[in-house]
Amino acid sequence: MTGAAEETDVPTAPAFTVDGEPLAFVPGQTLAAALVASGRVAWRTTRGGQRPRGVFCGIGVCYDCLVTVDGRRGQRACLVQARAGMAVGTGEGDDD
Amino acid sequence: MAAAAAALDGGLRVVLVDSGPAPGGQFWRHPPDHARETLPTGDLHHDLRTYRALRAALAAHERTGRLTLLLDHPVWTTARAADGFTVHAVDRSRPPEERAVVLRAPALIVATGAYDRQLPFPGWDLPGVLTVGGIQSLLKGGGVVAGRRVVLGGTGPFLLPVAAALAARGAEVVAVCEAGAPSAWLRHPAPLLRNPAKWAEAAGYAYTLARHRIPVRTRTGIVGAEGEERVAVVRIAALEGGGAPMPGTERRIEADTVGVGWGFVPQLDLLLPLGCDLADAGDGTMAAVVDAGQRTTVPGLYAAGETCGVGGAALALSEGRVAAVSVLTDLSAPGRPGLRPPAAERRAVVRHRAFARALARAHPVPRDWPAWLTDDTTVCRCEEVTAGTVRAARADGSAIDHRQVKQLTRAGMGWCQGRMCGPAVHCLVAARAEPYTPAERLIATPLTLGALADSGEPFTGETPSEPT
Numbered sequence A: 001m002t003g004a005a006e007e008t009d010v011p012t013a014p015a016f017t018v019d020g021e022p023l024a025f026v027p028g029q030t031l032a033a034a035l036v037a038s039g040r041v042a043w044r045t046t047r048g049g050q051r052p053r054g055v056f057c058g059i060g061v062c063y064d065c066l067v068t069v070d071g072r073r074g075q076r077a078c079l080v081q082a083r084a085g086m087a088v089g090t091g092e093g094d095d096d
Numbered sequence B: 001m002a003a004a005a006a007a008l009d010g011g012l013r014v015v016l017v018d019s020g021p022a023p024g025g026q027f028w029r030h031p032p033d034h035a036r037e038t039l040p041t042g043d044l045h046h047d048l049r050t051y052r053a054l055r056a057a058l059a060a061h062e063r064t065g066r067l068t069l070l071l072d073h074p075v076w077t078t079a080r081a082a083d084g085f086t087v088h089a090v091d092r093s094r095p096p097e098e099r100a101v102v103l104r105a106p107a108l109i110v111a112t113g114a115y116d117r118q119l120p121f122p123g124w125d126l127p128g129v130l131t132v133g134g135i136q137s138l139l140k141g142g143g144v145v146a147g148r149r150v151v152l153g154g155t156g157p158f159l160l161p162v163a164a165a166l167a168a169r170g171a172e173v174v175a176v177c178e179a180g181a182p183s184a185w186l187r188h189p190a191p192l193l194r195n196p197a198k199w200a201e202a203a204g205y206a207y208t209l210a211r212h213r214i215p216v217r218t219r220t221g222i223v224g225a226e227g228e229e230r231v232a233v234v235r236i237a238a239l240e241g242g243g244a245p246m247p248g249t250e251r252r253i254e255a256d257t258v259g260v261g262w263g264f265v266p267q268l269d270l271l272l273p274l275g276c277d278l279a280d281a282g283d284g285t286m287a288a289v290v291d292a293g294q295r296t297t298v299p300g301l302y303a304a305g306e307t308c309g310v311g312g313a314a315l316a317l318s319e320g321r322v323a324a325v326s327v328l329t330d331l332s333a334p335g336r337p338g339l340r341p342p343a344a345e346r347r348a349v350v351r352h353r354a355f356a357r358a359l360a361r362a363h364p365v366p367r368d369w370p371a372w373l374t375d376d377t378t379v380c381r382c383e384e385v386t387a388g389t390v391r392a393a394r395a396d397g398s399a400i401d402h403r404q405v406k407q408l409t410r411a412g413m414g415w416c417q418g419r420m421c422g423p424a425v426h427c428l429v430a431a432r433a434e435p436y437t438p439a440e441r442l443i444a445t446p447l448t449l450g451a452l453a454d455s456g457e458p459f460t461g462e463t464p465s466e467p468t
Helices: A003-009 A031-037 B002-009 B048-063 B132-142 B159-168 B189-193 B196-211 B313-331 B342-362 B387-395 B402-409 B422-429 B449-453
Strands: A015-018 A021-024 A042-045 A052-054 A066-069 A072-076 A087-089 B014-017 B067-070 B075-081 B084-091 B099-105 B108-110 B114-116 B129-131 B149-155 B172-178 B216-218 B220-227 B231-238 B251-254 B257-262 B264-266 B278-280 B286-288 B301-303 B378-380
Touching: A015 A031, A021 A031, A031 A052, A031 B132, A042 A066, B002 B014, B002 B048, B002 B313, B014 B099, B048 B067, B084 B108, B099 B449, B108 B313, B114 B132, B114 B257, B129 B132, B132 B149, B132 B159, B132 B257, B149 B159, B149 B220, B149 B231, B159 B172, B159 B196, B159 B257, B189 B196, B189 B342, B220 B257, B231 B257, B264 B286, B301 B313, B313 B342, B378 B387, B378 B422, B387 B402, B387 B422, B402 B422
Parallel strands: A015 A087, B014 B067, B108 B301, B129 B257, B149 B172, B149 B257, B172 B216
Antiparallel strands: A015 A021, A042 A052, A066 A072, A066 A087, B075 B084, B084 B099, B114 B264, B172 B220, B220 B231, B231 B251, B278 B286
């Protein structure tokens, strides 16, 4: 095996960005699963009380985990499969 | 899955529409197939053998071209048509692209499952507080443990597998707080005795919990959570018979994660617009009325699983097979090789249904749960409507159901459309014996106007059956 091949054999986890910062994920995880795995349980605030919110129901029913994905607002992080290169925006209010 | 496999075995063509990336619903919630190596979650699943057999059967039918499996296809509405039904889905399998898909079929089986029933308590909207189903979906679907020190609470046997799965993946489960009393089972022993498989399953969880020294506290409730940016302390208390906290029994436990569930609410979004009759399921919810063949009151429309009353995966499988046999019978399809006699499957339905009824009686929503609310406890998470506001709407005499509360207070008007707060608001204002009926919502999942605009030609006109 050549040295170059050895270098490319080093596994690098795919990543998406959260507000510009890279976050590694395991293929198959949702955005919410990857965020929780990194220790984050909250990533937006409510419109009224500016209360922190993150994942709650985990199956797309409660809409607490909303994020912006590649410019699309109001996406449920618990339903969107993470893909390399996705740009995820947090801090979304729920007034839109 | 069971309905689709049985209908295919009987000679029908089937389109199986699933909103998830892998079939199996919430019970067999798996990562997508491409992640089998990177996210091994097989050890967390119960009765994986049945799941694998169903997947293999479906894969074989897919190869013959008679099964069309549409994954990542949330259905946003269903409608009756002159010759059957129209199913409107959104193809989200190639994000960010979103494409409308319209299917037509003479027969439709709806098996959309259920979601966790939630009762609000002070601090339940703090990050780190999740539904027990949410904790389980992160584990089973993503291989992710939601926290390090976890307290679980609510009622029902579902708390046990979640505690066992958390422990198996290294979390410290500090306590499982079961609001019910195990003695309730002794009042209805017959359904227990007739379901030895359920005993075996429960014994397995009990063994795991004992091995990890996880205490199960009965007649105990989570009555509050405290913290700043995330939960740090959970308050638990012994409960009186009606469910009110006993004075002087409150304890504070340090925890970074809390999981709560009070049974399940049938997911009826796709059935309600079709106008099928509902009935009291006996656990405080309404479910689709079905006959012994899983036929709803709408001709050509069948229901299986939790949509006709919460009862677990084994019941759902039997109901699915019975529904498929009814479709075959009603459409007079030729030949039914490989089908079990419907009588045996119907007996299984009756047996599992009796078990589910006993379970609901042993694990009721405690009558006096509102005792743990303060006036400033958030009830509606989306619109941040408090218990005080909801109570004021009732005290004025103007609100007697959750729809009127919605008009007066905005509770249930936000993103989730009352799916989270609906059952709780109902308990706060409605007559005690009346079960919760969800509001009819034409759009079951948000979709873009672009996808709506391109809902043009139907996908195919040749599909006799479309289990969703």
